[in-house]
Amino acid sequence: MQQIYDMIIIGGGPGGIGAAVEAKVLGMKSILMIEKGxxxxxxxxxxxxxNKRVDKNYKGQEIEMAGNIDFRDGTKESTLNYFDSLLDHDEIDTAFKSEVESVTRVDGEFHIVTNKAGYRAKNVIVAIGTMGKPNKPDYNLPISLKDRINFNLDKCSQGEKMLIVGGGNSAVEYAIELSKTNNVTLNYRRDTFSRLNDVNLETIYAYNGQEKLRLRMGVDIVSIENENGLVKVNFTDSYYTIYDRVVYAIGGTTPVDFLKKCGITIDSDGKPEFDENFETKVKGLYLGGDIAVKSGGSIAIALNHAHHIISHILKQKQK
Ligand SMILES: Cc1cc2nc3c(=O)[nH]c(=O)nc-3n(C[C@H](O)[C@H](O)[C@H](O)COP(=O)(O)OP(=O)(O)OC[C@H]3O[C@@H](n4cnc5c(N)ncnc54)[C@H](O)[C@@H]3O)c2cc1C
Structure with missing residues (x-):
């Protein structure tokens, strides 16, 4: 706990990387980005x-880049490569495999404790996203099915009968991709898709028309049961189907407990409170990226938050 960093950033996603790069480019001296992965x-x-397509104007949100990062449309791989090059070029100090457990303000400085070490900083940006805690449905998911009910693609293989649940771009992209090697049904509780980009909208209906996958729209799931080790899904239209695997792609949840532990206040909607500069009620403690949007974050939005926060801190310093 010797060195006092000018800036510690918690979370190494687009918001965290953006903050680290902006801090370096705009002249902060000692910066550390802490990432649990x-x-x-x-x-x-x-x-x-x-190979997922990565849109700068994600979900149709037109974003003008404000800062020093030239983020453009690309793919999953080109985006990761670009972030690698930014971190390398600016020689950002990183601590990986380090999960931040708490942040406390003591005598005007922050003490940050991870599962491995303790750090001190003058300012802290929390950019931990919401996908560490994916949304789960209200009904019970039997523990005995935990290997067959997933929230990402890690456990998916080939030749399985699968149900993908959700109506956003992620659910549709999962369904399109998985249908190439699996028997896929996409279930969305509404009758039509309303949040898809043009390519996904066209492709999902084309795949459905060509029977490459099946759409089950306008019905919800009532419950899930274990049927001989497989997933029995009961729908609101009173039919049921048995699947090898169910993948939920229904977004993520604000990590409220962690934020409270850091002294950040939470409003009546369960969202963290911060001002127009993304500063929380704890002076010097900022929020950026997905946890600082009410709904519908994106990489470009996270990068713009980062630029705004760093510029604000530096302006304060000059006063
Ligand atoms: C399937 C899918 C497709 C998407 N497609 C697009 C797209 O095409 N274009 C686009 O602009 N946006 C897209 N998005 C949204 C975009 O990914 C997010 O808006 C963006 O990643 C938010 O960045 P972030 O830095 O706020 O959070 P995240 O990217 O979630 O990063 C947070 C990081 O913090 C780390 N972390 C969490 N807790 C801790 C802790 N306690 N200690 C240390 N580290 C911690 C996490 O491991 C993670 O690496 C998509 C999202 C999903 C889920």
Missing amino acids: DNHSQTIRKFYKD
């Missing part, structure tokens, strides 16, 4: 399928 960008690595 064994490499940066765990959401992109775990939840994006291989």
Whole structure:
């Protein structure tokens, strides 16, 4: 706990990388980015399928890049390579496999404790995203099926009868990709898709028309049961189907307990409170990226948060 960093960033996704790079480019001296995974960008690595198209204007949100990072449309791989090159070029100090457990403000400085070490900093940005805690349905998921009910593609293989649940781009992209080697049904509780990009919308209906996969729209799931080790899914239309695997792609949840532990206040909607500069009620403690948007974050939004926060801190310093 010797050195006092100018800036410690918690989370090595786009928000965290953006903050580290902006801090370096705009002249902060000592910066550390702490990431719990064994490499940066765990959401992109775990939840994006291989070769996934990455849109800058994700879900149709037109974003003008504000800072020093030239982020453009690409793929999962080109985006990860670009972030690698940014971290290398700016020689960002990183601590991987380090999960931050708490942040406390003591005598005007922050003490950050991970599963491995303790650090001190003048300012802290929390950019931990929401996908560390994927959304789960309200009904019970039998523990005995935990290997067959998933929230990302890690355990998926080939030749399985699968149900993908969700109506966003992630669910649709999972269904399209998995249908190439599996028997896939996509279940969305609404009758039509309303949040898809044009390519996904066209492809999902084309695949359905060509019977490469099946759409089950306008019905919800009532319950899930274990049927001889497989997943029995009971739908609201009173039919049931047995699947080898069910994958939920229904977004992520704000990690409220962690934020509270850091002294961050939470509003009545369960969202963290912060001001127009993303500063929480704890002076010097900022939120950026997906945890600082009400809904619908993106890489470009996270990078812009980072630029705004660092510029704000540096302006404060000059006063
Ligand atoms: C399937 C899918 C497809 C998407 N496609 C696109 C797209 O095409 N274009 C686009 O712009 N956006 C897309 N998004 C959204 C985009 O990925 C997010 O908006 C973006 O990753 C948010 O960045 P972030 O830095 O806020 O959080 P994240 O990317 O979630 O990064 C948070 C990081 O913090 C780490 N972390 C969490 N807790 C701790 C802790 N306690 N200590 C240390 N580290 C911690 C995590 O391991 C993670 O690496 C997609 C999202 C998903 C799920």
